Amino acid sequence: MLAIDWGTSSLRVYRLDANGTVSDVRSSEDGILSVKDAAFAATLEHAASEWLASETPIVMSGMIGSRQGWSEAAYVPCPAGLPEIASALSAVQWTSGDQQQHRAWIAPGLSCLDQAGVADVMRGEEVQILGILEDLGKGEHVVCLPGTHSKWARVQDDRIVSFRTHMTGEVFAVLKQHSILGRTMPTDEFDEAGFVAGVSRAADPGGLLHHLFGVRSQVLAGNIAEAQSASYLSGIVIGHELRAAANEIERFHLVGDAALTALYELAASTMSKTSVIHESGAAPRGLFALAQYLD
Amino acid sequence: MLAIDWGTSSLRVYRLDANGTVSDVRSSEDGILSVKDAAFAATLEHAASEWLASETPIVMSGMIGSRQGWSEAAYVPCPAGLPEIASALSAVQWTSGDQQQHRAWIAPGLSCLDQAGVADVMRGEEVQILGILEDLGKGEHVVCLPGTHSKWARVQDDRIVSFRTHMTGEVFAVLKQHSILGRTMPTDEFDEAGFVAGVSRAADPGGLLHHLFGVRSQVLAGNIAEAQSASYLSGIVIGHELRAAANEIERFHLVGDAALTALYELAASTMSKTSVIHESGAAPRGLFALAQYLD
Numbered sequence: 001m002l003a004i005d006w007g008t009s010s011l012r013v014y015r016l017d018a019n020g021t022v023s024d025v026r027s028s029e030d031g032i033l034s035v036k037d038a039a040f041a042a043t044l045e046h047a048a049s050e051w052l053a054s055e056t057p058i059v060m061s062g063m064i065g066s067r068q069g070w071s072e073a074a075y076v077p078c079p080a081g082l083p084e085i086a087s088a089l090s091a092v093q094w095t096s097g098d099q100q101q102h103r104a105w106i107a108p109g110l111s112c113l114d115q116a117g118v119a120d121v122m123r124g125e126e127v128q129i130l131g132i133l134e135d136l137g138k139g140e141h142v143v144c145l146p147g148t149h150s151k152w153a154r155v156q157d158d159r160i161v162s163f164r165t166h167m168t169g170e171v172f173a174v175l176k177q178h179s180i181l182g183r184t185m186p187t188d189e190f191d192e193a194g195f196v197a198g199v200s201r202a203a204d205p206g207g208l209l210h211h212l213f214g215v216r217s218q219v220l221a222g223n224i225a226e227a228q229s230a231s232y233l234s235g236i237v238i239g240h241e242l243r244a245a246a247n248e249i250e251r252f253h254l255v256g257d258a259a260l261t262a263l264y265e266l267a268a269s270t271m272s273k274t275s276v277i278h279e280s281g282a283a284p285r286g287l288f289a290l291a292q293y294l295d
Numbered sequence: 296m297l298a299i300d301w302g303t304s305s306l307r308v309y310r311l312d313a314n315g316t317v318s319d320v321r322s323s324e325d326g327i328l329s330v331k332d333a334a335f336a337a338t339l340e341h342a343a344s345e346w347l348a349s350e351t352p353i354v355m356s357g358m359i360g361s362r363q364g365w366s367e368a369a370y371v372p373c374p375a376g377l378p379e380i381a382s383a384l385s386a387v388q389w390t391s392g393d394q395q396q397h398r399a400w401i402a403p404g405l406s407c408l409d410q411a412g413v414a415d416v417m418r419g420e421e422v423q424i425l426g427i428l429e430d431l432g433k434g435e436h437v438v439c440l441p442g443t444h445s446k447w448a449r450v451q452d453d454r455i456v457s458f459r460t461h462m463t464g465e466v467f468a469v470l471k472q473h474s475i476l477g478r479t480m481p482t483d484e485f486d487e488a489g490f491v492a493g494v495s496r497a498a499d500p501g502g503l504l505h506h507l508f509g510v511r512s513q514v515l516a517g518n519i520a521e522a523q524s525a526s527y528l529s530g531i532v533i534g535h536e537l538r539a540a541a542n543e544i545e546r547f548h549l550v551g552d553a554a555l556t557a558l559y560e561l562a563a564s565t566m567s568k569t570s571v572i573h574e575s576g577a578a579p580r581g582l583f584a585l586a587q588y589l590d
Contacts, residue, residue: 111516116499118509119516149508165512166504170474171466178469179462204411207539208503209461209532213444214413217460221406221414237504244502 002048002055003287004104006064007124008033012283013048015055020288022281024051032069040070041094041102052096057294058104059089059287062124065106075111075121081159082130085110086293107290112162120165124283125151128255131286132278133158142252144245144275146238146260148173152245152252166241172234175212184219185230192266194228198235199242199270208240238267250274255282297343297350298582299399301359302419303328307578308343310350315583317576319346327364335365336389336397347391352589353399354384354582357419360401370406370416376454377425380405381588402585407457415460419578420446423550426581427573428453437547439540439570441533441555443468447540447547461536467529470507479514480525487561489523493530494537494565503535533562545569550577 003014009031015024030043045052052058065073073090088108095101109123125145132143138157145151148170153163176182201211215233218224224232242264246252251274254261261277268275298309304326310319325338340347347353360368368385383403390396404418420440427438433452440446443464449456471477496506510528513519519527537559541547546569549556556572563570 114499114501114505114509116496116501118496118499119512119518120509121512121515150504164501164505165508166502167474167507168504171470171504171507174469174473175466178473179465201411201413204409204413205539206409206411206459207461207535209445209463209466209536210409210459210539212462212466213460214409214415217414217416220416223414240502241504244500244505 001288001291002051002058003284004058004060005062005283006060007031007062011047013051014284015051016284016288020285022284032063045096052102053100057291059107059291060104061107061127061283061287065108066123071106073106073108075109078110078112078163079159079161080110082289082293085126085130086290089290105294110160114164120163122151122163122165126160127286128282129153129155129160130289131282132253132255135278136253142246142249144252144254144264145256146264147256150241164245166245168237168241172237175233176230181212181215181233184226187227188230191228191231194224194231195235195266196270198232199239199267201236202239202243211236235267238264242267242271246273253278296583296586297346297353298579299353299355300357300419300578301355302326302357306342308346309579310346311579311583315580317579327358340391347397348395352586354402354586355399356402356422356578356582360403361418366401368401368403370404373405373407373458374454374456375405377584377588380421380425381585384585400589405455409459415458417446417458417460421455422581423577424448424450424455425584426577427550430573431548437541437544439547439549439559440551441549441559442551445536459540461540463532463536467532470528471525476507476510476528479521482522483525486523486526489519489526490530490561491565493527494534494562496531497534497538506531530562533559537562537566541568548573
């Protein structure tokens, strides 16, 4: 089969054997934002035409199922596990240059309401969670998928019960690039002491908006070096995310990009919490698990 | 005398009579960022040359006293009142085109440490607080100066005891202009229902980073109209600021721009707090009070 993780800024096509083992992978920066005139079929042909000729089924996840993607796949409400998500797979069909007919399945995203009744959504991350369900096993688990929009999901007995999104990565990026804080950040190099100081800072009174200004005033006061200030800011926002999302739990699971999960593991240990990093490749495993539900 | 409020993006020159009443004012956008080659004296001559010839003393406040300004005036540590700030006034001198000698005084900013020992600074707002000391009278007061970097000061018996900065206005602006949230904000028009919903949202569990993502998901879910979403975001960040800065107090004072203080008053009343808006003109009154300490 082909398992395709097609997001906003990247496209990854995995070729899996009958046991779900990845035998080959192709990556490109042809995320949905760079696809012109809805030429999704042509983009996919360009990425892996000879695989398309031989491999079925084809199952895709990520922003490819959004309104801006190939075909909108409506959100499935939580709680949901493999059966609910698989039964909401929607199909796209096309004819390739050699007149061959193709069909691909798109996984839906998930929606849920938080305690206050406010809507939340994810698209793509749910497949990564499905990919680690076997590793998690039965019982209750908290899973964090750090990123631009970090997701924190509660999983119980193979179903995603609820989740919350935190805008951590994007807030960090826009503050670094566009606010006064970025003016004293000469380097992107990671500084562990600065990061840990930021994570600890998140525990102080005053709130996030006050702690953010402290990045500037601590640099002005000479208490934080300019070269540390980006890592200090990163620690502050991740620390606030962890305090809001994981204050009452001692142990959680991390899935995603290796650099990011390592950063979150460091933040968790700074806060005396245990985090379990899952090996990458959760997305193709989740898509393989979904494919088992297709006829 | 001349009282000059010279900030990052604007210059305001007030002519005051012997009683401190403003008899005339000139405003321009010649903030310190737009002054080239440190031509501060020439910029001031351009703004009010005939006043400079006749009025003394000249007292200035704001970013004109920063490292990027005319001459750096070192921060005075809190607690500080009129005597401490007046004794730290620093002078700049120059000769105008007609060979006349001029001297102007620059008010220092204030610094303090928050409970966690983290540095904080203000420059310009301290003079506005000095301008309302008479109105406040003796006793303990909390004063909020909303803005790009909102200041919350504790004033006791005519002295600024401590303060905290919240990066509220700038966080709102960069998220609106540069994050995914801004993509669904077609208008800058104020929407009271959206703003109040945002202020109330800040009381929910989940934290600011989660509430920020909710601006997007609530629009996607159709629970918040696109035209309301900028006001909803504004309510969320101001609500978080008020919860962090004024959670334990029932009454506080507002000083500053009329539109902003009205917004904060609405947020305060949504949270069942009382706010007292002080009439504008606090800066020249504070500079007049400082001038009384000059020989």
